[in-house]
Amino acid sequence: MGEYDNCAGNLLEFMDKSVCNFWAVRTIREMLDDNGFIGLDACDRWDVVPRGKYYVVKNHSAIFAFVVGNGDATDGFKIISAHSDSPCFRIKPRPEMLADGNVMKLNTEVYGGPILYTWFDRPLSIAGRVMLKGKDALHPETRLVKFTRPLLTIPHLAIHFNRAVNEGNPLSRQKDMLPVLGIINDAAEKEGYVLRMVARELGVASGEIIDFDLSLYDTTPACLVGEHGEFVTSGRLDDLSMAHAALMALLGSDDGRMTRVMAIFDNEETGSGTKQGAASPVLAQILRRVVGCLGGGEEEYLRAVAASFMVSADNAHAVHPNYPEKHDPTNHPVVGGGPVIKINANCKYMTDADSAAVFKTVCDEAGVPCQYFVNHSDVAGGSTLGNILTSQIDLRGVDMGNALWAMHSVRETASVADHVYAIRAFRRFYNC
Numbered sequence: 001m002g003e004y005d006n007c008a009g010n011l012l013e014f015m016d017k018s019v020c021n022f023w024a025v026r027t028i029r030e031m032l033d034d035n036g037f038i039g040l041d042a043c044d045r046w047d048v049v050p051r052g053k054y055y056v057v058k059n060h061s062a063i064f065a066f067v068v069g070n071g072d073a074t075d076g077f078k079i080i081s082a083h084s085d086s087p088c089f090r091i092k093p094r095p096e097m098l099a100d101g102n103v104m105k106l107n108t109e110v111y112g113g114p115i116l117y118t119w120f121d122r123p124l125s126i127a128g129r130v131m132l133k134g135k136d137a138l139h140p141e142t143r144l145v146k147f148t149r150p151l152l153t154i155p156h157l158a159i160h161f162n163r164a165v166n167e168g169n170p171l172s173r174q175k176d177m178l179p180v181l182g183i184i185n186d187a188a189e190k191e192g193y194v195l196r197m198v199a200r201e202l203g204v205a206s207g208e209i210i211d212f213d214l215s216l217y218d219t220t221p222a223c224l225v226g227e228h229g230e231f232v233t234s235g236r237l238d239d240l241s242m243a244h245a246a247l248m249a250l251l252g253s254d255d256g257r258m259t260r261v262m263a264i265f266d267n268e269e270t271g272s273g274t275k276q277g278a279a280s281p282v283l284a285q286i287l288r289r290v291v292g293c294l295g296g297g298e299e300e301y302l303r304a305v306a307a308s309f310m311v312s313a314d315n316a317h318a319v320h321p322n323y324p325e326k327h328d329p330t331n332h333p334v335v336g337g338g339p340v341i342k343i344n345a346n347c348k349y350m351t352d353a354d355s356a357a358v359f360k361t362v363c364d365e366a367g368v369p370c371q372y373f374v375n376h377s378d379v380a381g382g383s384t385l386g387n388i389l390t391s392q393i394d395l396r397g398v399d400m401g402n403a404l405w406a407m408h409s410v411r412e413t414a415s416v417a418d419h420v421y422a423i424r425a426f427r428r429f430y431n432c
Contacts, residue, residue: 007234008396011232012221012232013023016234019125019217022060022127025060026060026144028065028264032249035056035251041056048068053065062084062277064261064283067255069257072294078258078285079308080246080430082240082262082265083239083267083269085112085266087113088118090110091212093211094107096193098101100254102185103181105179108179112408114410118178120217122218122220123220124153124216125149126145126146126152127145127146131212131316132210132215136299143204148219148220151182181193194224218410222234224416230312234411235410238314243274246262246426247262248423249423249426249429250262254431256431263283265283268314278389283389287305289392305395310350310395310398311400311426313400313426314385314401318414327376332373337369337406338371341372342401348383349387350395350398355396358398363425363427386399387399402418403418
């Protein structure tokens, strides 16, 4: 198979394994382990050396990998950042609720900003993190759980009960979006049902479970669509496709004077304001420790940051074939047109002319086309990792991403060619 087919197959496999933030980090960690990276614990004293390959995991839901340069600590860092989380539904504590006929549904809370309608009538399952009793109160044991079989569905109300459903139908997140788990024999089984189910899956006693972070995910596998298999459709492409591209580029990069960093944060979809989010000092602290291990102090760290550059990789909006009027009249990126540089006059993105020129040159040197995204002036835009990170680290950098259709749908659509382009551009960035 050629580069296109290998890239597509690798991405599909990665997406199917990475059903939520915790499993995305587990998948990335395993790939780093397979490629000779050494895991570091934030509580330990680090001993990193030039050309060494390392990673640090935060909260089991964010991961930071780096290959130490072979030059001076002040040569700086080449950073590609992305995020592990995607909009979904999180299961609340004591979630069991009974409806008529002993039908059990689960109480959930919306995480981030999903397109709610896309979650109806799909085969869903459960994945996430479970906390078990550990050696002491401060150190519970973490186990990941993933039910691979479909367990739930969120049934839509039949059109016969709402004839105006296709004319617009406001949804209650608390009433309309609750998933059905099954039918139980006795109402007395309700209490603790989910905990018992998770305990069986993990092979532990339910009393060992202290707490959990569990999400719903669509069990439909990622796949290619289009006459020539030119599109990939999957859940969580925003932003795991960019995390995958960054990982592939890091693993395929060459030695250089500057330290190459891949930073996969969590909680971007809810504002990044957590200890594992981009608004936290976690990346700055890691970079400081690397400089310190190479014999530098605060002065050397500041010089290293001044010499650094970051690519903030978060997906962009492709012009929709049915809604071209939603896009800026002169800047509307297309699927298959290459990585998208994101610009906002009100500084919602970190991109400026300097950083855009850097990334455009990187793409040119990689033989990759690139595009620009600017919001339609009548439509407010969001923000992403780049400008949030600059509140913690004084970095030059660019916000970019590959173009998607249906961002925040339960299934998004992207171009396979764009994914190949992104990996080429990221690898060139690490190697330049």
